[in-house]
Amino acid sequence: MDQSGRQRIGFIGIGLMGEAMVRHLLDLGHKVTVWNLEPERLETVVPHGAIAADSPAAVARDSDVVMLCVLNMAAVERCIFAEDGVAAAGRGPAVIVDFSTADPDGTRDAAARLKALTGAGWVDAPVSGGPQLARTGEMTVMAGGSQEDFDAVKPLVEQMSGNLTLMGPVGAGQTTKILNQAIVGTGYVLMAEALVLAEAAGIDAARLPQCLAGGHADSSLLQRLYPQMQQRAFDPPSSYARQLLKDLKAVSEFSRGLGLDLKVIEQGVQRYKDYVALGHEMTDSAAVVKLYEHDAAERRASKS
Structure with missing residues (x-):
């Protein structure tokens, strides 16, 4: 938690959607630590208050919740399980929230693997609505995860969404x-x-x-x-x-x-x-x- 008692947020993947989500979180006063594979994209959010990290592991070490919004399942696995990934952080986040569009089986496998390595929970939370609604916190979010993990991140994700629904266990999103x-x-x-x-x-x-x-x-x-x-x-x-x-x-x-x-x-x-x-x-x-x-x-x- 930060000094105000808010969850510290890590955000990996600063594409069109990631940029809009991070800018919205910053507008709400959250501390957001960010990483992107192409570091030049960080210039879209760092001038607005985001804190750049040099790896996903560095993001994880400074975050209570890590959010991802990357291209595909391979990119998700790279960010979590590479040598400099979230799972290598030692002290990592309690829950991963993956806004990426990935595949259900790969998501279930990654969630189980991360749980075994670090104990962290996983909520797959792909979105709809585009950058405009991401920027204003009105996205539609379709979530999958345990009730416990969903409840842990629900207050935060609700600030980013106009419609948030838990559809079932991990992979259902x-x-x-x-x-x-x-x-x-x-x-x-x-x-x-x-x-x-x-x-x-x-x-x-x-x-x-x-x-x-x-x-x-x-x-x-x-x-x-x-x-x-x-x-x-x-x-x-x-x-x-x-x-x-x-x-x-x-x-x-x-x-x-x-x-x-x-x-x-x-x-x-x-x-x-x-x-x-x-x-x-x-x-x-x-x-x-x-x-x-x-x-x-x-x-x-x-x-x-």
Whole structure:
């Protein structure tokens, strides 16, 4: 605990989401010690009061709770179990809160391994809502963990979220995130196709969210994502196409592992594969609408 009696927070992974979460925690007056694999990213939070550490182990030694928001399961394992990782800290945190999008089995294995090494608990807590809601503390958080570990971090995570739900034991949060990404990823493709259809039909495409508000077609995707696509407002990116493709591939693998063949999801995966293959891996996920513009241009060229 710090001098004010608050839990000392460590945060590993200062990407778009990590930066927004750390900035929010700092706004609330928390002490936050940070590390990132690319140290230049620390300059997005250190000037605002975050304390830079030289390794995940150093973060752990100065923290009661360590939070992670990194790219994938391999990155989680590197941060926890490498020679300079959290597990090597000696005196480490009581609980890990992993905001990363990872896989359920890998999460369960990592949690069990860390428990055996250090006694620390684990709450997998993948998020939805993007950097804007992370910055204001209104994310949706889908958690997995024991009731004891969840209760230990709940007051802190509630300060970062507008909707926090414990879905079951360790791994349940990651399983729920797979379902979330199935809806989001296919929804992005559907919004792109709806926009292309509206524009081709000659109606006022910008007024579609207003027109459909309150009906069965209404959703946050229609009200927040569709206007971004319609305005082609993709810079700076709020998420990356390569990340959503990774998540959609995970959905596909998970569903196939359960013996399912989910054709809409498979089409969503293929659409993002096609888009990323054009060299757009670091563009905004919503810019997938450009794939349809590319397809249309190719059709025109083939007819000329």
